Amino acid sequence: MIGLFFTFVISACGSKLQIDEQSIINDPPPGPFAIDGKALWNERCKSCHGTLELTDKKDRTPEQIQLSIQQISSMKTLSNLTSLTDAQIKAISEALQTEQTNEEFASRKLLLGTRTYVSSLFRTLFMTTGSETAINAKILDLIDRQPASFGGPCVPYEGGAACPGDRLINRNAPVLPLPSVTRRGFFIRACQEILSIDVAVTNVLGKVGLNTASVATSQNIDKLVNLFTPGRMVDGETIGSLIQIHMMAKTQSLSDLEAWRFTVLSLCSAITLELL
Amino acid sequence: MKLKKILFIILFKIIFDLTNHVNAKELSNLALYSRCYAQVSQSFMPPQDPRTGAVRNGTKDPITACLEVLDMAKFTASGNTRIADANNPVAVSVLRTMHNLHSSWLEVTDFPNIADFGNNRDIRDLYDPTQPALYFTRALFGASVPYSDVVKSTDHLRPLRTTDDPGNSVSGQPKSASQFLSFKWAPNGTLLGAYDTDDMVWNYQFTSASGNPGSGTATAGRNAGGGIMGTPAYLLLTIAETADSYRANGSSVMARKWARSVYNDLLCRPLPVVRMGDAAAFVDTNSSSDFRKAQTCTVCHVSHDRLSGVVRNFRYQVVARFQQTPPAGGVFPTWLTINQSAETVWPINPDPNYAQRPPNGVFYFRNYLGELKNITNINGLNALGATIADQPDFYICAAKRYYEYFTGITVDTGDLGDASHPALSPINLQHRQEVIQLGLDLKNHQSLRTLIEKILRLPQYRKSDFE
Numbered sequence: 001m002i003g004l005f006f007t008f009v010i011s012a013c014g015s016k017l018q019i020d021e022q023s024i025i026n027d028p029p030p031g032p033f034a035i036d037g038k039a040l041w042n043e044r045c046k047s048c049h050g051t052l053e054l055t056d057k058k059d060r061t062p063e064q065i066q067l068s069i070q071q072i073s074s075m076k077t078l079s080n081l082t083s084l085t086d087a088q089i090k091a092i093s094e095a096l097q098t099e100q101t102n103e104e105f106a107s108r109k110l111l112l113g114t115r116t117y118v119s120s121l122f123r124t125l126f127m128t129t130g131s132e133t134a135i136n137a138k139i140l141d142l143i144d145r146q147p148a149s150f151g152g153p154c155v156p157y158e159g160g161a162a163c164p165g166d167r168l169i170n171r172n173a174p175v176l177p178l179p180s181v182t183r184r185g186f187f188i189r190a191c192q193e194i195l196s197i198d199v200a201v202t203n204v205l206g207k208v209g210l211n212t213a214s215v216a217t218s219q220n221i222d223k224l225v226n227l228f229t230p231g232r233m234v235d236g237e238t239i240g241s242l243i244q245i246h247m248m249a250k251t252q253s254l255s256d257l258e259a260w261r262f263t264v265l266s267l268c269s270a271i272t273l274e275l276l
Numbered sequence: 277m278k279l280k281k282i283l284f285i286i287l288f289k290i291i292f293d294l295t296n297h298v299n300a301k302e303l304s305n306l307a308l309y310s311r312c313y314a315q316v317s318q319s320f321m322p323p324q325d326p327r328t329g330a331v332r333n334g335t336k337d338p339i340t341a342c343l344e345v346l347d348m349a350k351f352t353a354s355g356n357t358r359i360a361d362a363n364n365p366v367a368v369s370v371l372r373t374m375h376n377l378h379s380s381w382l383e384v385t386d387f388p389n390i391a392d393f394g395n396n397r398d399i400r401d402l403y404d405p406t407q408p409a410l411y412f413t414r415a416l417f418g419a420s421v422p423y424s425d426v427v428k429s430t431d432h433l434r435p436l437r438t439t440d441d442p443g444n445s446v447s448g449q450p451k452s453a454s455q456f457l458s459f460k461w462a463p464n465g466t467l468l469g470a471y472d473t474d475d476m477v478w479n480y481q482f483t484s485a486s487g488n489p490g491s492g493t494a495t496a497g498r499n500a501g502g503g504i505m506g507t508p509a510y511l512l513l514t515i516a517e518t519a520d521s522y523r524a525n526g527s528s529v530m531a532r533k534w535a536r537s538v539y540n541d542l543l544c545r546p547l548p549v550v551r552m553g554d555a556a557a558f559v560d561t562n563s564s565s566d567f568r569k570a571q572t573c574t575v576c577h578v579s580h581d582r583l584s585g586v587v588r589n590f591r592y593q594v595v596a597r598f599q600q601t602p603p604a605g606g607v608f609p610t611w612l613t614i615n616q617s618a619e620t621v622w623p624i625n626p627d628p629n630y631a632q633r634p635p636n637g638v639f640y641f642r643n644y645l646g647e648l649k650n651i652t653n654i655n656g657l658n659a660l661g662a663t664i665a666d667q668p669d670f671y672i673c674a675a676k677r678y679y680e681y682f683t684g685i686t687v688d689t690g691d692l693g694d695a696s697h698p699a700l701s702p703i704n705l706q707h708r709q710e711v712i713q714l715g716l717d718l719k720n721h722q723s724l725r726t727l728i729e730k731i732l733r734l735p736q737y738r739k740s741d742f743e
Contacts, residue, residue: 063695097698110684153380158466171386175376175681276315
C-alpha cells in the first residue's frame with residue numbers, strides 16, 4: 001500500500017525528472033490527422049523486415065526508403081510498396097527514428113546507480129557487522145537479483161553469488177540503467193522490507209551516533225540526511241518536515257523505534273538516493 | 277488512518293523537496309566526490325572513506341580524490357598486469373565497473389552459433405566474450421599504454437581472474453567431462469588484470485564419441501594484429517558467417533559483420549558511414565548480388581565489404597565435432613595461405629580465389645567533419661590498426677562514450693553534412709563541440725585517464741543535472 005502510494009506521489013510530482021521518465025515509458029500517440037507510420041510499417045514492411053522494435057532498418061530517411069522501393073528487385077515489384085505516397089513514406093521514416101536529436105534540451109539520461117551501487121548503498125546504511133543475514137537476504141533478493149531493473153551486467157565468468165540467476169540472459173544488463181516504475185517499485189519495497197527489521201533502524205541510527213531514544217532535533221536529522229546523501233544540501237523546510245513526521249508518530253503513541261522507522265523510511269524512499 | 281493521511285502529505289513534500297535538489301544546482305565538494313566515487317566504482321561511498329574529511333574541509337580537491345579512487349585499479353603489480361591489492365574491494369569494484377563499461381561499447385556480446393554447436397557451450401569455455409574489451413581496460417589502467425594501442429597492439433590479452441584455468445565450465449559442467457582436457461579454459465572469478473599470453477598452441481588427442489581418434493594442433497591465443505580487431509575472441513564474436521566451411525568470396529560471403537562492428541565499436545558509427553552519393557560509382561547492374569544493384573544497399577556494402585578484405589584469409593578451425601546431439605566442439609581462428617595475386621577492383625561476382633589473395637582492404641568513411649576518407653590498399657590488420665589510429669573519430673568515439681557515462685549526455689558525433697542527418701539543436705551542438713575537442717586532445721596525449729579527468733573537471737560535471 002505504501003509502495004503504491006509512493007509510486008503515485010512520485011509520478012504526480014510533475015518535475016522535469018518525471019517528464020523524462022514518462023517520455024521513456026510512453027510513446028506519444030499520433031494526432032487525429034497524422035498518418036500512422038507504425039501501422040503502415042506493420043501492414044507493409046513487417047513481414048520482411050521484422051517488428052519496428054527489432055528491425056535492423058532503423059533511422060532510415062524517406063529518401064533511403066524511396067530509393068530502396070525503386071531499386072531493390074524484391075521490393076520494386078510489390079504494389080503495396082510502390083503505391084506508398086511521399087507522406088506515407090515520411091511517416092514510416094519517422095516511426096523508424098530511434099533518437100530525437102533536435103530537442104531543446106541535450107539528449108540526457110538520468111544517471112542512476114546500477115544494482116551494485118544500490119546494494120552497496122543499502123548495505124552501508126543498514127548493516128554494521130555484515131552478519132545481519134535477514135537484511136542481506138532482502139538486498140540480495142530485491143536488488144542484486146534484479147539486473148533487468150537495476151542494470152549492471154552479469155558476467156558469467158565472475159561466478160559467486162554476486163549475480164544469481166541466468167547470467168547469460170543478464171549479461172547485457174545496462175551500465176547506464178534507465179528509470180522505470182519497476183525499478184522504483186523494487187527500491188521502495190527494499191526500503192520498506194529492510195526497515196521492517198528492527199536492527200536495520202538501530203544500525204542506521206548508530207552510524208551517526210544516534211539511538212532510538214535520541215530526540216529528532218534538526219541537528220540529528222541533518223546527520224541522517226548527510227549519511228544518506230553525502231554533501232547534498234537540504235533546506236530547513238525539509239528537515240522540518242522530517243521532524244514533523246517523527247513528532248506526529250510520537251503523538252500517536254508509537255514507540256521511539258517506530259517513530260524513527262517512519263523518519264528513516266521517508267529518507268530512504270526519496271529518488272535522490274538512486275541518482276548519481 | 278488520520279495519521280497515515282498526514283504522514284503521506286508530509287512525505288510527499290519531502291520527496292518533492294529532495295527531488296528538486298537534483299535540478300541545476302552546483303554540487304558541494306563532498307557531493308561531487310560522492311558522485312564521482314559512485315560512477316567509477318558503482319558503489320556507495322562509505323562514511324569512513326579516508327578522503328572524505330579532506331574533501332569536506334576543502335584541503336583536497338574532490339576530483340583529485342576521485343582520481344585516487346580510479347587509480348586504485350591501476351595495473352601496478354606482477355609486471356604491470358594486475359591491480360596491486362586483490363583484497364581491496366574498492367579497487368576490484370573500480371576495475372569491474374570500468375571493464376563492464378568498456379564491454380558495453382562492443383555491439384556483439386555473445387558468440388554466434390558457429391558450426392552449429394549447441395548453445396556454444398564449449399566456445400564460451402575457451403573464450404571470454406568480454407576479452408576484447410580488455411584492450412580499452414588496459415589502455416586505462418596499464419602503465420603508460422597509449423590509447424592507440426587498442427588498435428595497434430599485437431599482444432593477445434587474457435583476463436587475469438582469480439582462477440586461471442577453472443575446473444568447471446561456464447554452465448557448471450566439470451572439465452573432466454569435456455574433450456578439451458588439454459586446453460586452458462577461459463579464466464573465471466574476480467577480474468584482477470590482463471596479461472599478454474603466448475600463442476596458446478595446443479596439441480590435442482582424443483577419441484571422439486563415435487570412436488574415431490582425433491588429434492592435431494589448435495591455436496587460441498594468437499593476435500592477428502590490429503589490437504582488439506585481430507584477437508581470436510573478437511573475430512569469433514563478430515564475423516558471424518557461421519558455416520564451418522566459411523570462406524570469403526569477395527561478394528556474397530564476406531566478414532562484413534566484423535567490419536560493421538569495427539565501424540561501430542571503434543568509431544561510434546553505425547552503417548552507412550558514407551553518404552548516399554558516395555555509393556553511386558559502385559552500383560553495378562551486372563553484379564550477381566542484389567546489394568550491388570541498389571544504391572541504398574551499396575551505400576553500406578561499399579564500406580563494410582571492402583574493409584573486411586583485411587580479414588579475407590580467415591577461416592574456422594573446427595575441432596572435435598562429435599556425433600552427438602547437440603553437436604559439441606571448439607572453434608579456433610586460423611588463416612589461409614596467400615597464393616593468389618591481388619584483385620584490381622571490388623568483385624561484382626563471387627571470386628573462388630578471393631580468400632587466398634593478399635588481405636587488402638579499403639577504409640571508406642565520412643569523418644566527423646564530413647570529409648570522405650578513401651584509404652585503399654590497407655594490407656592486413658596491423659595496417660588497418662594504423663589507419664584507424666590516425667583518425668580523429670577513433671578518439672572522439674572514446675570521448676563520446678566516457679562523456680555519456682559520466683554526464684548521461686548522448687552526443688552525436690556523426691557526419692552532420694549528410695543531408696539525411698537530423699539537424700542538432702544549439703545545446704546538442706555545444707556538447708558535440710565539447711566532445712570533439714576532448715577527442716582531439718586524446719589523439720595528442722593518448723591517455724584515457726587524462727580524458728576522464730578532463731570530463732570530470734568540466735563545469736557541467738559539478739552541476740547536479742549536467743546542463
